[in-house]
Amino acid sequence: MSSFIANALRGTFFMFFGLWWSVKYPLKYLSRRLNEDSRASRWIQKLDVLEGAAKAFFALAGMLAEQFVPNLSHVSVYSGQSQSWEKLANWQYMTMYFFYGLSGIVDVLSYSPLKLTLGLDRLLLSVALCIEGFLFCFQDYNNASLDQHLYSLLVIAVFGGALCTLMEVFLRDHAILEFFRTSFFILQGSWFWQIGFVLSPPWGGPGWDQTDRGNFMLLTMGFFWHYAAALLITTANSIFSRWYVVGRGNGRLRLYSGTLKVGVTCLQCPTM
């Protein structure tokens, strides 16, 4: 069951940011349109810093979990491998988390007085996604063709996200690109969960048959159904957050942003 938990944790990491962005970006555009004083942009900045810190923190937690948690040290997509081999798989995921951590640190530093070049945060996120994609491309699947198929599909989502984050370096704050990136992160998250269910079901058992061609067809379609779900979730969250703020009047937004601001302050001063 440990391999399922590892994949579920990875999925949760990506799903968390996907869902968060699906709420954050519509609010950002709304608050810009409705509430054009500097207060709105200031709490968005604070949220960005918090988000970067959360990314760095979760990445660090992921690295530590992959390496040190005992029942994770047996995480393996390849059954029947020697001990040294399994550790390499863990190191691979650590490398992946490391670059997401780096991306989080750069997100935080973007708002520091260091004045990094604008767009460096998106570039680092794109680099992290590319490196994740290349790691899965060059992974040794040890003739487990269903594993390889599952990760090939994942790689589509990863490189899709990388391409669209790279375009954000040049077209910053483009609503469509942010929508696209959000949907790709939700897709990645839910597909990691799916991989967990397929290769090592939480109720035990050997995972799906690696040789049945029907499984390949079904999972290919399943991947795109996941994407349909990701698109629907992104759209629903976008419409809901817009309705929540606009549908209840302009005054509500100030209250809402005030609440968020209090929340942010609470997080910043936990002793308050």
Add this chain to the structure above:
Amino acid sequence: MSSFIANALRGTFFMFFGLWWSVKYPLKYLSRRLNEDSRASRWIQKLDVLEGAAKAFFALAGMLAEQFVPNLSHVSVYSGQSQSWEKLANWQYMTMYFFYGLSGIVDVLSYSPLKLTLGLDRLLLSVALCIEGFLFCFQDYNNASLDQHLYSLLVIAVFGGALCTLMEVFLRDHAILEFFRTSFFILQGSWFWQIGFVLSPPWGGPGWDQTDRGNFMLLTMGFFWHYAAALLITTANSIFSRWYVVGRGNGRLRLYSGTLKVGVTCLQCPTM
């Protein structure tokens, strides 16, 4: 003969939109240039809504046909397969139609008071095309190399269309991109018909020889001749619709747009 009908229906779906666009886009530019009052842009909007509704309706019809029509449930590009396998092929085409349906719904919603982000309709069409392409890439051709070759060629048209629709997200209303997309849709449509004729001729018989290398060469060339025909049709329709409107004087356009408007109204109020 059922497999031929299925491919012909798929081909007709794409051909219909290709041919429609080859007439619509030249008229759109003309009406903008000649008739710059708000009436022209209003009936274009109504046509766009109708087009989206038609896309969603045809996609739904396609999904139902793939699943429930009895003589289609034996649709199979692979001869001699078990029952479960053939159903998967149907589900695959349903997935394809589902995303085109989604794209149609977003087209309609673009003109609703929800105020979706501009470009989301093109993005969804591009996603639908990409997913169609990936479905054909990951399809299991079961060692039928001629099938694989035919669909590889189709994938060129699909990804060509996807790339150019993706560029339209950023360069909206670009005449060249719309021309390009139109020609790719006509190509896709006619190539689905060709696939039907090659793999399951309507006059019965076993389809073309899967092992003759000459067939591969001929079909590769045939694909590009189809594209030449698609380009000629797009150009001819573009020139004809321009001549029909401009060559007969400006007054005619008002009449023409009036007729279209009446048609649109009739469609909207079928009880009228």
Add this chain to the structure above:
Amino acid sequence: MSSFIANALRGTFFMFFGLWWSVKYPLKYLSRRLNEDSRASRWIQKLDVLEGAAKAFFALAGMLAEQFVPNLSHVSVYSGQSQSWEKLANWQYMTMYFFYGLSGIVDVLSYSPLKLTLGLDRLLLSVALCIEGFLFCFQDYNNASLDQHLYSLLVIAVFGGALCTLMEVFLRDHAILEFFRTSFFILQGSWFWQIGFVLSPPWGGPGWDQTDRGNFMLLTMGFFWHYAAALLITTANSIFSRWYVVGRGNGRLRLYSGTLKVGVTCLQCPTM
């Protein structure tokens, strides 16, 4: 020797346009800068029309040569094939020439009163290059691995040219893209000659050894030496034509453009 001549003719076709562009584009920019009256732009237009007509004419000649010239009907990159097979190879080159012909016709029509959308000429050239590239990609090399290697290298030049012509649709009259395209056409031309020398030397003999790995290495490098030469020729022609016009004073340009205009007129009225 016939196969050598066929490859030489193909090479000459691409080389001709490459060399012509390496002279035309520097002169175009110069005449725009120095001589900004409408006369300069008018003779450039006439040259463009002539160029399109030449492209269409050479493409037609190529199609007829591939099909009807007796000693070309045995053109074959594959030794020991049946008759039907060799005709398919000829049809393939005819398809290639056909799209270049189409591109030439669109070049001419761009200046006609039909008022084609700006950029359609570049799009058609890009389509012709893409189709040439795909034809070579899908060609059946019949296990002749050296043939495949030679055409793989050619495909780099073809798709390089296609990519840069596609960008010209959006960035029209961009000097760097035109320089790039010119160099790729010269490269394609000289590489067709090289293919002729390698696979069927004009002095007879069996062509190079298909199994020696050293040949593969040497030809890979040779391809890039050809490109170095293409870059040098493009640069040299560019500098020479600039020097010829500017280095000899502004007055010379008028004379020069006058000479060209006379030349163009002569070509237009051969009875003069």
Add this chain to the structure above:
Amino acid sequence: MSSFIANALRGTFFMFFGLWWSVKYPLKYLSRRLNEDSRASRWIQKLDVLEGAAKAFFALAGMLAEQFVPNLSHVSVYSGQSQSWEKLANWQYMTMYFFYGLSGIVDVLSYSPLKLTLGLDRLLLSVALCIEGFLFCFQDYNNASLDQHLYSLLVIAVFGGALCTLMEVFLRDHAILEFFRTSFFILQGSWFWQIGFVLSPPWGGPGWDQTDRGNFMLLTMGFFWHYAAALLITTANSIFSRWYVVGRGNGRLRLYSGTLKVGVTCLQCPTM
């Protein structure tokens, strides 16, 4: 040990330019912002010319070293090959250096009175990188799968650099692209060193085991750790050079640029 030295020399070539750019570009932006007289832009021009000359000189030195230095003429990534084969490997690296030399010459000529088109220097650098990438793609690894894996990883860095230099043709002086290119050059440099250590350790011995799958995993991850290091070095140099100039006051910059100017003058007049 000779093969190690050859790889180390290649690595040093790329590392040198990477490190140099990681210092030069931040200074360029600073001097533009702080010191907007023409003097700053003049010494940056002189540095660019010097850099081009250095590139051409090192490339020439590399070509000569690959060909004539006796203990380099046995450079071979393939053990137990015939003499003719090894010379081809040398010629391959000479081709690579030749295009970097060409790029250096064009860098110098960009500031000459010839007035080359703006962006040609970046285009030539991009061409040199592409050609390096294609040379490694088409190289014959003679079934040494670890060699192939090492060079496949290198090719990622090479084409990454080529893509981003190509974008610089159109987006000249874009800080993010220059940062990206710098990091890719440092990565290339350090990976050539790594290749040297893996395939022919300087302390003798046979190189790493070509069949152990663990080596492949470890080197894949190692490549991305190298990239993490390259990113950190680029960022650190950027921050340090900014701090060195700005953190010590505006007056320092003039002194600093003065020092550089003296240095440049000394290099130009070695007899001074």
